[in-house]
Amino acid sequence: MNPRVKKFFSYYRPYKWLFAADIACAMVVSAITLILPLCAGYITRHVLETNNPDALTEVYRIGALMLVLVAVHMLCLFFIDYQGHTMGALMESDMRTELFQHYQSLSFRFYDDHKTGQLMSRITSDLFWLSELFHHGPEDLVIAMLKLTGVFVICLFINVPLTLVVFVFIPVMLVYAFYFHHKMRIAATKSKERIADINAQVEDTLAGIRVVKSFANADVERRKFAHANHRFVDSRKDNYRSSAYLYAGVIAFTQLITVTVIVAGGTAIDRQALDPAELVTFLLYVGTLIDPIRQLTNFATLYQEGITGFNRFVDILAVEPEIVDAPDAIDLPTVREGISFHNVTFRYRNDMPHVLENISLEVAHGEFVALVGPSGAGKTTLCSLIPRFYDVTGGAILVDGHDVRDVTLHSLRRNIGLVHQDVYLFAGTIAENIRYGKLDATDDEIIAAAKQANAHEFIMGLPDGYDTDIGQRGVRLSGGQKQRLSIARVFLKNPPVLIFDEATSSLDNESEKAVQQSLERLAHDRTTLVIAHRLSTIRNAQRIVVLTEDGIVEQGSHSDLLSVEGVYARLYNTHVESSDIFAGSGRIEEVNHAGQIYSSTVEDR
Numbered sequence: 001m002n003p004r005v006k007k008f009f010s011y012y013r014p015y016k017w018l019f020a021a022d023i024a025c026a027m028v029v030s031a032i033t034l035i036l037p038l039c040a041g042y043i044t045r046h047v048l049e050t051n052n053p054d055a056l057t058e059v060y061r062i063g064a065l066m067l068v069l070v071a072v073h074m075l076c077l078f079f080i081d082y083q084g085h086t087m088g089a090l091m092e093s094d095m096r097t098e099l100f101q102h103y104q105s106l107s108f109r110f111y112d113d114h115k116t117g118q119l120m121s122r123i124t125s126d127l128f129w130l131s132e133l134f135h136h137g138p139e140d141l142v143i144a145m146l147k148l149t150g151v152f153v154i155c156l157f158i159n160v161p162l163t164l165v166v167f168v169f170i171p172v173m174l175v176y177a178f179y180f181h182h183k184m185r186i187a188a189t190k191s192k193e194r195i196a197d198i199n200a201q202v203e204d205t206l207a208g209i210r211v212v213k214s215f216a217n218a219d220v221e222r223r224k225f226a227h228a229n230h231r232f233v234d235s236r237k238d239n240y241r242s243s244a245y246l247y248a249g250v251i252a253f254t255q256l257i258t259v260t261v262i263v264a265g266g267t268a269i270d271r272q273a274l275d276p277a278e279l280v281t282f283l284l285y286v287g288t289l290i291d292p293i294r295q296l297t298n299f300a301t302l303y304q305e306g307i308t309g310f311n312r313f314v315d316i317l318a319v320e321p322e323i324v325d326a327p328d329a330i331d332l333p334t335v336r337e338g339i340s341f342h343n344v345t346f347r348y349r350n351d352m353p354h355v356l357e358n359i360s361l362e363v364a365h366g367e368f369v370a371l372v373g374p375s376g377a378g379k380t381t382l383c384s385l386i387p388r389f390y391d392v393t394g395g396a397i398l399v400d401g402h403d404v405r406d407v408t409l410h411s412l413r414r415n416i417g418l419v420h421q422d423v424y425l426f427a428g429t430i431a432e433n434i435r436y437g438k439l440d441a442t443d444d445e446i447i448a449a450a451k452q453a454n455a456h457e458f459i460m461g462l463p464d465g466y467d468t469d470i471g472q473r474g475v476r477l478s479g480g481q482k483q484r485l486s487i488a489r490v491f492l493k494n495p496p497v498l499i500f501d502e503a504t505s506s507l508d509n510e511s512e513k514a515v516q517q518s519l520e521r522l523a524h525d526r527t528t529l530v531i532a533h534r535l536s537t538i539r540n541a542q543r544i545v546v547l548t549e550d551g552i553v554e555q556g557s558h559s560d561l562l563s564v565e566g567v568y569a570r571l572y573n574t575h576v577e578s579s580d581i582f583a584g585s586g587r588i589e590e591v592n593h594a595g596q597i598y599s600s601t602v603e604d605r
Contacts, residue, residue: 025076030146041281088135117200126309133306144292187239194232345394370538417495421502425474437492453488
C-alpha cells in the first residue's frame with residue numbers, strides 16, 4: 001500500500017467503531033431511500049389499480065411502514081451528522097497535535113525558510129478541509145454507490161431497455177465530472193497557497209503594527225494585503241467556475257435523463273410494453289439519481305480540498321529535523337569544566353559562504369568571556385552553535401569534554417541560559433513568564449528570581465503585581481522591564497552556562513544600568529559568553545575575544561587590547577569626533593566602524 005494512503009487511513013484506527021457505526025447508518029439511509037419509491041409503486045400498482053376492497057386499509061398499512069422508515073432515516077441522518085462530524089473533529093485534533101509537535105521538533109533552519117502565516121495555514125484551514133473529507137468522504141461515497149447500484153438493479157426489473165437508455169448517460173457524466181474535478185484540484189491547490197500568503201501577510205503586518213503606525217505606512221500594508229487578497233480571489237474564481245460548470249452540467253444531465261424517460265416511457269406505454277404505474281415508479285427512481293450524483297460531486301469537491309490539504313500536511317511531516325539526538329547520546333551532567341571550540345567551521349547552506357571558518361577557542365569553567373567585532377563576523381552564530389540551534393559544518397564544540405552532538409539536546413540546553421536582545425515574552429502574567437524558566441517553581445522562588453534580576457520593585461508597582469497580564473509579547477512593559485523579566489527567567493533556571501546576546505544594546509542608560517547589575521549578578525561563578533556592542537558593558541570581562549571575518553584576531557583584557565593598538569583599540573577609539581557627550585551624565589555614545597553604538601564614561605577614557 002502506498003505510504004501516503006496508509007498514513008491517511010491510520011487516522012481512522014482510534015475511531016474504528018464510531019466509523020463503522022457511521023457507515024452502517026449511511027447504508028441504512030441508502031436502503032430506505034431505495035425502499036420508499038417501491039412502497040409508492042406498490043400502492044399504485046397493487047392497491048389502487050386492482051379495485052381491492054381493503055385498499056384504504058392497505059394504504060394506511062403501507063403509509064405506517066413508510067413513516068417508520070422515515071423515522072429511522074431521520075435518526076440515522078442525525079447520527080451521521082452529529083457523531084460523524086464529531087469523529088472528523090477528533091481526527092482533525094489528532095492531526096493538529098501531531099503537526100504542532102512536529103513543528104516543535106524542527107530546526108531553526110526550517111523556520112529561517114518558512115513564513116509563520118503559511119505554517120499556521122497548514123495547521124488550521126488545511127486540516128479543517130481534511131476533517132471534512134475524513135467524515136463526509138466515506139459516507140457520501142457509500143451512500144452514492146449504494147443508491148446508484150440499487151437504482152440500476154431495481155430499474156432493470158421494471159424495464160430493461162429503458163434502464164439501459166438511462167444509464168448510457170452515466171459514463172458521459174463521469175467523463176464530464178472528471179474533467180472539471182481535475183480543474184478544481186488545480187484551482188484548490190493554488191487557492192491554499194494564496195490563503196497561506198494572506199495569513200503570512202496578516203501575521204507580518206500585525207506583528208509589526210507599531211512599526212507600521214510609526215512610519216505612517218498603513219496604506220502600504222493595505223496595498224500589500226489587497227494584492228495578496230486579489231490573488232486569492234482569482235484562485236477561488238477559477239475553483240468556483242469549474243464547480244459551477246460541474247454542478248450545472250450534472251443538473252442538465254439529470255434533467256435530460258428525465259426528459260428521455262418521459263418520452264421513451266410514453267412510447268413504451270403506447271406499445272403496451274410498460275404500464276403507467278411502472279413509469280411513475282421509474283420516474284421516482286430517476287429523481288433519486290440526483291442525490292447520489294450530487295453526493296459524488298460533493299465527494300469529489302471534498303476530495304480535491306481535503307487531499308490537497310493532506311498532501312501539504314504530509315509534506316511538512318516529511319521534513320526531518322536536522323538537529324536530533326544521536327542514537328547513543330548521553331545525558332550531559334551539570335557543566336563543571338568549560339567550553340572548547342575546535343576548528344569550528346559553519347555556513348547556513350551549502351551554496352552560501354562560510355560564516356565561521358576554523359575557529360578555535362577555550363572558555364574555562366566560571367570564566368567571563370566577551371565577544372566583540374563588526375556585524376556579520378559570526379558572533380551570534382558562534383553562540384548559537386553551543387546549544388545546537390545549528391550544527392557545525394566542520395570541527396567540534398565540546399562542553400565538559402563532550403561533543404555537543406553526542407549528548408541529548410534536553411540535557412545540553414538545560415545547562416545553558418540565554419538572554420537575547422530581542423526578548424520574547426508570552427501572552428499571560430508576569431509570574432507565568434518567569435515560571436517558564438522552571439515550570440514547577442514556587443511563588444517564593446519566582447519572587448526571589450525577580451529580586452535578583454532587579455525586577456521585583458517595578459513588578460510590585462503594577463496594578464496586579466505578579467498576576468499582571470503583560471499582553472502579547474509583553475507590549476505593556478518597557479524594554480528594560482521585559483529584559484529584566486527574561487533575566488529573572490534565567491535566574492530561575494539557574495544554568496551553569498550563560499550566553500548574553502547584546503542584552504543591553506537597545507536600552508536607555510537607566511534601564512541599561514539596572515539590567516547590567518542583574519547580568520553581573522547572574523554571571524557570578526558561571527561560564528559566561530557575552531556578545532556586546534556597547535564596549536563599556538564588558539570592560540570588566542576576564543577576557544575579550546575580537547572576532548572578524550578573518551576569525552579570532554585578538555584576545556586579552558580591556559587594558560591589554562588597548563595597549564596593542566589593534567582592532568579592539570580601533571573599535572574603541574574610532575569616530576570619537578562623532579561622539580555625543582550627554583550633559584551631566586559623563587557618558588559618551590560612540591559609533592564604531594561597523595555603524596554600531598557603544599558607550600563608555602569620560603572617566604573610563
